[in-house]
Amino acid sequence: MPVVTIQVTREGTKPGTASVTSEQKAALIKGASQLLLDVLDKPLESTFVVIDEVDTDNWGWGGLPVVEYRKKLARDRAASTS
Secondary structure, eight states: OEEEEEEEESOOTTTTOOSSOOOHHHHHHHHHHHHHHHHOOOOOGGEEEEEEOOOGGEEEEEEEEHHHHHHHHHHHHHHHHH
C-alpha cells in the first residue's frame, strides 16, 4: 500500500486564488496514482495520496522564508540582466 505525500505552499497559482484548487488537487492525486501504477504496478485502489498545503510563513528555502527568497531571486535576476 503506497502512500504519497505532496507538499505545496498554500498559495494560488493564478491571481485571486489563495490555495491549490480542488481540480488541481484531483489532477495531482490522479497523476501520482497513475505513476505508481505505471512504474511499480501498484493498483490505483491501494494507493493513498495526501496533499499537505503549507503556509508560506512555514516554508523556507535558501536559508530564508520562501517569500523573501523569491524576492532575492528576482533582485538577483534583475541585477544580472542590467
